[in-house]
Amino acid sequence: MTPPSMSAAPDFDYCIVGGGLQGCLLAHALAWHRPEATVLLVERAAELCGNHTWSFHETDVAEGARSWFDPLVSCRWPGYRVRFPGLTRRVSLPYATITSDRLREATLSLAGGVEGTARPGRLVIRTGETCEILSPTAVRVGGTADISCREVLDCRGRTAQTASPGGAGYQTFIGHEYETAGRWPAAEPTVMDVRADQAAGFEFLYELPLGPDRVLLEYTRFHEEPACDESRADDLIATRLAEAGAPSAKLIRTETGCLPMPYAAAASRAGSSLAGGYAGGWYHAATGYSMPLAVRFAELVARARPDQVAAAIAGAAAEDRLRRGFARFLNRLLFCLVRPTDRWKIFQRFYRVLPEERIARFYAHRFTFTDAARIVIGWPPSGLAPIRFARSFVSLPGPVAT
Ligand SMILES: Cc1cc2nc3c(=O)[nH]c(=O)nc-3n(C[C@H](O)[C@H](O)[C@H](O)COP(=O)(O)OP(=O)(O)OC[C@H]3O[C@@H](n4cnc5c(N)ncnc54)[C@H](O)[C@@H]3O)c2cc1C
Structure with a gap:
């Protein structure tokens, strides 16, 4: 089968391949900024958006994106807590969450014409079909149908091509959402509860009160291997439920993953x-x-003139190059140079020494050179192997043994 001829008018203006977080945000940004554009969104799973709870700091989202982004938000809190040995802090940065259910519903309604957001025929969603990218302007859907467009946008998430050639550490998650008989005792999230002993490496509980009687408790572990310890997760979650006076809360959903x-x-x-x-x-x-970056990408694509999308993306990626490099450098430091049992100290120090505006810029991926320096200078020497640290600038070391 040959790619469709580009001499004819393309079938769509944009073709988004992958209906996860990025693909759906992009559909919303395009609907807002380019209401005249025709968009095809193809997702290989039976449903859009998978099974996630995507949280973020409100300061991650630029003002210009608020009009289309705000209606997607499921829950908001004025601040959150972190708890470490020797430190409990409330961070007064507004925090929020978008659930898969909310994003799926809002995206389907964009296509289907519900409640005034209708653009019938402008957004076409196809689920349950794998999409192959044939060229920057053509895709093949379901193995047979070739479709042309002005711009293919690859939002397929993790693939073999996204693997880092230098290796990676892993963040693994097991999250359980519960309905409780009484009121959950905390009204705000705790994004890191590091009270458990750290013998198995850096691990913590993440707590998101989604309503007065609904809570997501997520066990998170940073490790050299992409494996998650389910019995450890069950233990920590059960301990927190008991502490909160809700030992027999009803489990209503589970999400797992590895990043x-x-x-x-x-x-x-x-x-x-x-x-x-x-x-x-x-x-x-x-x-x-x-x-933060998925919203930025959606805004860049949707605001750029169609013939200037590639240039806008390349320019923004170049502008962000040093920050991306620094973020990966932090991963190397954490996994290759700090003993697993000491990793929590890095995060404790981050929350102990940084003022809120630096925390906000770090999470928003808008940090400055001074922010970066403040994050690494003074890492706890007890957790850091100095010779390996010096060598790491020359070559990538392997993970530090426990
Ligand atoms: C448990 C867990 C918790 C997380 N929590 C947060 C959080 O709180 N906040 C946050 O910002 N991030 C969080 N993340 C990270 C975030 O979920 C991912 O980085 C994000 O989903 C990436 O978005 P994406 O659209 O690139 O990929 P995905 O959301 O993975 O979407 C990719 C989509 O493309 C589809 N696809 C792939 N290939 C094809 C194909 N050939 N044809 C058609 N469709 C295709 C897939 O089925 C999938 O639906 C979390 C990750 C995990 C695992």
Whole structure:
């Protein structure tokens, strides 16, 4: 089968391949900024958006994106807590979450014409079909149908091509959402509860009160291997439920996942289509949060004139190059130079010494040179192996043994 002829008018203006976080945000940004554009969104799974709870700092999102982004937000809190041995801090930065259910519903309504957001015929969604990218302006859907467009946007998430050639550490998650009989005792999230002993490496509980009687408790572990310890997760979650007076809360949903934290950039794919989200490196390599850069990518694509999208993306990626490199450097430091049992100290220090504006800029991937210096200078020497640290500037060391 040959790619469709480009002499005829293309079938769509934009073709988004992958209906996860990036693909759906992009559909919303295009609907807002380019209401005249025709968009095809193809997702290989039966449903859009998977099964996630995507949190972020409100300061991650630029003012210009608020009009289309705000209606997607499921929950908001004025601040959050972190708890470490020797430190409990409330951070007064507004925090928020978008759930898969909310984003799926809002994206389907964009296509289907519900509640005044209708653009019938402008956004076409196809799920349950794998999409192959034939060229920067053509895709093949479901193995048979070739479709032309002005711009293919690769939002396929993690693929073999996104693997870091220099290796990676991993953030693994097991999250359980509960309905409780009474009111959950905390009204704000705790994004790191590091009270458990750290013998198995850096691990913590993440707590998100999604309503007065609903809570997501997520066990997170930073490790050299992409494996998660389910019995450890069950233990820590059960301990927190008991402490909160809700030992028999009803489990209503589970989400699991593993996110590589790369040490080096993925190989570039010259000549391929434009890539956003995880596929294009538009995520925060050191925190694992995708939202700040996924929103930025969506805004860039949707605001650029169609013939200038590639230039806008390339320009923004170049402007962010040093920050991306620094985020990967932090991963190398954490996984290759700090003993697993000492890793929590790095995060404790981050929250102990940084003022809120620096924390906000770090998470938003807008940190300055001074912010970066403040983050690494003075890392606890007890956790850092100085000779390995010096050598790491020359070559990538292997992980530090426990
Ligand atoms: C458990 C967990 C918790 C997380 N929590 C947060 C958080 O709180 N905040 C945050 O910002 N980030 C979080 N992240 C990170 C975030 O989920 C991902 O980085 C983000 O989903 C990446 O977005 P994406 O659109 O690039 O990829 P995805 O969301 O993975 O979407 C890619 C989509 O493309 C589809 N696809 C792939 N190939 C094809 C194909 N050939 N044809 C059609 N469709 C295709 C896939 O089925 C998938 O739906 C978390 C990750 C995990 C694992």
